[in-house]
Amino acid sequence: MERLTEIRWHGRGGQGAVTAAKLVAETALKQDKYFQASPEYGPERMGAPIQAFTRISSQPISIHCAVTNPNIVVVLDKTLLSVVNVTEGLDPDGALVINTDMTPAEVRSSFSIEGHRIFTVDANKIAVESIGKAIPNTPMLGALLKATGIMDIDKVAEHIRDSFGKKFSREIIDGNVAALTRAYREVRSE
Amino acid sequence: MPKTVALTGNSACAQAMRQINPDVVAAYPITPQTTIVEEFSTFVAKGLVDTEYVTVESEHSAMSACVGASAAGSRVMTTTSSQGLALMWEVLYIASALRLPIVMHNVNRTLSGPINIHCDHQDSMGARDSGWIQIFCEDAQEAYDTTIQAIRIAEDNRVRLPVMICFDGFIISHAIDRLDLLDDEVVKKFVGDFEPLISLLDTEKPVTVGPFDGLYGYFFEFRRAQELATLGSLPVIAEVGKEFGEVSGRHYGLFEPYKLEDAELAVVVMGSTAGTAKFVVDQLRENGVAAGVLKIRSYRPFPAREIAEALSGVKAIAAMDRSLAPGAIGAPVFQEIRSALYDNSARVPVIDYIYGLGGRDVPPAHIEKVFSHLAQIAKSGKIDQVVNYLGLKE
Numbered sequence: 001m002e003r004l005t006e007i008r009w010h011g012r013g014g015q016g017a018v019t020a021a022k023l024v025a026e027t028a029l030k031q032d033k034y035f036q037a038s039p040e041y042g043p044e045r046m047g048a049p050i051q052a053f054t055r056i057s058s059q060p061i062s063i064h065c066a067v068t069n070p071n072i073v074v075v076l077d078k079t080l081l082s083v084v085n086v087t088e089g090l091d092p093d094g095a096l097v098i099n100t101d102m103t104p105a106e107v108r109s110s111f112s113i114e115g116h117r118i119f120t121v122d123a124n125k126i127a128v129e130s131i132g133k134a135i136p137n138t139p140m141l142g143a144l145l146k147a148t149g150i151m152d153i154d155k156v157a158e159h160i161r162d163s164f165g166k167k168f169s170r171e172i173i174d175g176n177v178a179a180l181t182r183a184y185r186e187v188r189s190e
Numbered sequence: 191m192p193k194t195v196a197l198t199g200n201s202a203c204a205q206a207m208r209q210i211n212p213d214v215v216a217a218y219p220i221t222p223q224t225t226i227v228e229e230f231s232t233f234v235a236k237g238l239v240d241t242e243y244v245t246v247e248s249e250h251s252a253m254s255a256c257v258g259a260s261a262a263g264s265r266v267m268t269t270t271s272s273q274g275l276a277l278m279w280e281v282l283y284i285a286s287a288l289r290l291p292i293v294m295h296n297v298n299r300t301l302s303g304p305i306n307i308h309c310d311h312q313d314s315m316g317a318r319d320s321g322w323i324q325i326f327c328e329d330a331q332e333a334y335d336t337t338i339q340a341i342r343i344a345e346d347n348r349v350r351l352p353v354m355i356c357f358d359g360f361i362i363s364h365a366i367d368r369l370d371l372l373d374d375e376v377v378k379k380f381v382g383d384f385e386p387l388i389s390l391l392d393t394e395k396p397v398t399v400g401p402f403d404g405l406y407g408y409f410f411e412f413r414r415a416q417e418l419a420t421l422g423s424l425p426v427i428a429e430v431g432k433e434f435g436e437v438s439g440r441h442y443g444l445f446e447p448y449k450l451e452d453a454e455l456a457v458v459v460m461g462s463t464a465g466t467a468k469f470v471v472d473q474l475r476e477n478g479v480a481a482g483v484l485k486i487r488s489y490r491p492f493p494a495r496e497i498a499e500a501l502s503g504v505k506a507i508a509a510m511d512r513s514l515a516p517g518a519i520g521a522p523v524f525q526e527i528r529s530a531l532y533d534n535s536a537r538v539p540v541i542d543y544i545y546g547l548g549g550r551d552v553p554p555a556h557i558e559k560v561f562s563h564l565a566q567i568a569k570s571g572k573i574d575q576v577v578n579y580l581g582l583k584e
Contacts, residue, residue, distance in 0.1 A: 022196075025366045029196045037196075038365035041307070063469045064329070064361050064462035066551045 003059060005150055006067040009052040010086050011076035013045055016137030020074070021052040023141060027151055027159045028056045036061055049084055056150060072148055075099060076123070076136050081111050090116055095147050097187070099123040099136045104190040119147040121187040123179075130179035131172065138176040142183035153184050192370040192438070199330040199362035202369055203269070203295055203355075204229035206337035208239055209377035212293075213264035213384070216244040216255035218274065222307075224297045224363060226269040249274040253281035260290035261399050263389030265341070268292070271359060272299035275313045279320070285352045286321025287416060288400060291344035291384075292352040294322075295337070298461065298512075299359035300548050308549020309359040311461065311512040314489075315522050317354065321416055323423055324490040326460040327357040331369040335440055338372070341381045342430045349423040350387065351416075356489075358462040360549065376437055420491050427488050444493040446485040447500050449475060453482025455564040456501055458527050459510040460486045463545070463552050467510075470557040481561050486523070494530035501531060505568035507540045508560045510580075514544060520577045539573050545580035556580050 007024065011017030018039040025037035039052040053067040069089045078100035080086060087096060092115040098107060104118035121143040123136035131138070138160065145153045157177050164173045197205065203226045207215070215234075217227040234243040244259075246252045252268055260266040270278060275296050285292050296317075300310040314324055323343065327333040333355060340353040357363065372380075388397050403409045428444055435441030448468050450456060457467050464485035474481040484500060486492075501507055509528070511521030518525065524542035531538055543560050546552050560580065567573055 022366055026196045029194065029368060034368050035196070036365055036367055038361070041360050041364060062465035063554060064358070064365075064465045065553045068551075068553055 004055060004057040004061065005072065006070045007054040007056075007072045007074060007144075008067050008070040009054070009074045009076065010080050010084055011050055011052070011137075012080070013048045013050055014135075015076045016135050017050055017052045017076055020076075020137040020141050021054045023156065023159065023163075024054045024056070024151070026163065027156050030155060030159060031151065033058055034061050040066065049080055070094060072097065072144065072150075074140055074144055076140055078102070081107070087113060087116060092116065095119060097121075097140065097144050097147050099140055101125070103188055108190075117147070117190065119143060119187050119189050121183045123183055126179050126182050126186070130182060131175035139179040139183035142180040143187040146184045146187045147189065153181065156180065192372055194368065194370050196366050196368060197330060198225070198364055198366050199333050199357055200225040200297070200364065201229060202330045202334040202367075202371075203337050204233070205371055206334050206377070207267055208233045209372070209374050210265075210267065210338065210341055210381055211239045211378070212241055212267040214242045214244065214256070214259035214266045215268055216246055216252045216259065216266070217268050218247065218249050218252045219245050222270075222272045222274040222299070224269050224271050224295070226295055226297070249277040250281060253278040253285065256292045256294075257281060257285050257288065257290060260285070260292050261288060261388070261390050263386035263391060265345075265384035266290075266292045267294065269295040269297070271297040272301060272307070272313050275317060276301055279316065282317055282320040282322060282352075284400065287412070289350040289416070289419070290352055291350055293337070293340045293344050293355070294352065295333070295355045295357070297359045297363045298356050306548040307359075309361050309512070310547045310549070311356070312514070312547075314354065314356045315513045315515075318490055318522065321351065321420065322490065323349075323351055323353040323420065323427070323488070325353065325355055325427070325487055326489055327355065327362070327487075328462055328464045328485060329369075330362055330365075330367040331440070333357040333362060334369060334371065335434060335438065335442065338377055338380060339430045339434050339442065343423065343427055345384055346423075346426045346430075347387070349419060349426050351419060351423060356461070361462045370438075372438060380434070380437055424488065424491050424493055442487065444488045444496055445500070446487060448483040448485065450482035450484060450500060450504075452480055453503070454480040454505045454568055455561055456482045456484055456504045456507050457510060457557065457560055457564075458484045458486065458497075458501075458507060458523060460489060460523065461512065463510065463512070463557075466552060466554055467557050470554045470561065473554070474558070474561060479561065479565070492526055492530070494526070497527070498530045498534050501527075501538065502534055502536070504538060506564040507531070507538055508543050508564055509540060510543045510545055510560070512546045514547065524577070539567050539571070541567065541573055541575070542577045543580050544577065550581050552581065
């Protein structure tokens with residue numbers, strides 16, 4: 001892993017982008033890494049485009065500002081591709097991980113994206129089939145882990161079991177872990 | 191054993207409050223309140239603290255209830271932010287004049303309008319002359335650590351003044367960061383028991399609190415005494431910071447010099463941007479630029495003499511202000527720094543950079559711009575522009 005990894009999350013209110021950014025940070029703690037996870041607050045409402053940021057590093061992180069040149073961009077909602085410039089500031093070699101039923105090649109040609117490494121996964125379908133709701137954050141986390149190798153999937157699964165355990169039923173937790181691992185397997189690269 | 195955790199700045203402060211276990215917390219439960227009291231109220235509900243939690247109908251009432259509870263002899267804490275602090279304003283002066291050791295977080299957010307809920311230091315600046323001690327924090331760890339220290343500072347018999355712990359709204363308050371929490375027992379021992387000097391409820395020793403003092407009384411002398419107590423808290427803030435270092439390994443002073451010993455160019459800054467400035471200094475140092483940062487921690491009282499000495503060797507200084515003082519020459523931090531340096535034998539050029547109002551982002555590139563401006567001033571010895579704006583859309 002590089003010294004500092006910066007992730008920008010694009011989602012819509014209610015899709016769990018903030019929870020996903022938080023999960024990554026908390027799992028980083030278990031691996032004795034340094035991290036920051038910050039949602040960009042605004043007039044939050046269900047369905048509005050939102051951004052969240054995560055930084056992970058093996059060194060303490062002193063910067064306190066928005067992530068403008070991420071190494072990784074995660075898009076939780078494919079309809080954002082035509083609304084938000086999701087590749088803005090993204091490292092030319094950086095990873096773009098998108099929740100869509102399209103292939104990476106289809107995304108590239110449909111939205112005229114040059115450079116970057118594109119990964120896609122149908123996280124909504126996986127979420128509906130595993131959790132029973134179209135909340136794509138945990139499957140997208142699985143796709144992110146496979147695409148970038150920033151953390152060990154088993155550690156993330158373990159953390160979901162630990163942290164969700166207090167709030168959710170066994171069924172929901174199992175569903176989330178299943179969604180995570182299935183998306184990890186099914187993510188498509190170019 | 192200290193525990194390493196992933197918490198937001200607000201959650202970290204709520205944990206510190208739980209460990210301090212104050213007698214009374216009075217708070218207004220909705221916006222513009224913070225999640226600090228929201229979380230703290232769950233600790234009360236779960237019986238994790240012995241605190242009497244007073245839900246009030248406004249921030250004016252919150253501070254009024256704190257004044258009453260503190261005068262009655264309780265250890266009192268509260269939190270606020272932005273418009274909430276503004277509404278507390280008149281009662282802030284009463285809290286400090288009555289020398290009540292109330293400890294309050296102020297999560298720094300701007301004052302409307304236009305309506306904006308994001309970070310700047312305008313709210314704290316409105317209270318800078320209210321007689322409260324104001325300590326600014328860089329990150330969640332400092333906010334947590336300073337909360338614990340603030341109890342000791344406020345309650346020290348040489349001080350007996352309210353303390354406001356200031357940290358950046360959203361950037362620190364709502365961001366999850368890595369930090370270490372002390373053991374509950376260590377915090378309990380560090381803050382000790384509160385021994386009130388007076389108590390309204392002590393019928394054996396009746397006292398008058400907050401009486402009238404007219405034209406021919408001692409109002410002026412009283413205020414002068416309060417001013418002396420504020421200035422006298424400087425060594426106490428330093429002592430408590432040092433003692434805290436002994437139990438936690440994290441030492442605190444009145445300000446933090448960062449690579450300042452041999453610096454030629456210095457940025458003076460408060461709050462989270464200090465961290466970004468340190469990052470930029472590290473990069474500039476790799477390129478041979480002698481850059482440094484002075485992070486102000488105690489803004490009220492202002493350690494003018496110590497700061498003037500720390501900056502005496504540099505060639506150019508930029509004070510960074512996350513607030514405006516419309517109609518003045520520059521903003522508060524600049525005014526303070528330039529004034530503090532006036533008595534130094536060498537006249538070091540000082541400029542002001544106003545930044546980050548209403549949460550405007552401050553990336554490293556902006557701070558690099560400040561340093562290159564300073565390099566140009568250091569080289570020419572001339573200030574082209576005293577008051578500058580960073581990241582302003584022009």
